[in-house]
Amino acid sequence: MEALAGAYARADAAVKPAVFAGLKATLGLDLAGPGGLSPITAGLPGLESPTPLLCWMATYLVVISLGLAFRTPKRKGAEDPAWVRGVTLVHNVLLIALSS
Numbered sequence: 001m002e003a004l005a006g007a008y009a010r011a012d013a014a015v016k017p018a019v020f021a022g023l024k025a026t027l028g029l030d031l032a033g034p035g036g037l038s039p040i041t042a043g044l045p046g047l048e049s050p051t052p053l054l055c056w057m058a059t060y061l062v063v064i065s066l067g068l069a070f071r072t073p074k075r076k077g078a079e080d081p082a083w084v085r086g087v088t089l090v091h092n093v094l095l096i097a098l099s100s
Contacts (some may be wrong), residue, residue: 012051019050 020032030036038049046052074080080088 005059006049012049013054015054016049019054 017032020036022028023029023031041047
């Protein structure tokens with residue numbers, strides 16, 4: 001576990017300054033300087049560094065790419081399997097509950 005934490009710390013040490021420098025150069029946002037990050041959100045997970053967001057985005061893109069690469073196309077007019085319809089129904093109900 002310490003090896004994983006060390007690898008994350010090294011990645012964060014490289015990613016965070018690069019992203020903050022890019023934001024400062026392109027948009028003029030100095031998030032690394034004084035007054036850059038809000039004291040209200042200081043210490044909240046995922047807000048002090050862009051590394052967790054970038055890791056999750058990379059993971060998402062890899063999973064989607066693998067899904068697209070290994071999927072088998074459905075025959076035209078064929079019905080979805082029952083488990084797919086069930087998962088879709090549960091997903092849609094959860095999204096409706098979240099938005100109400």
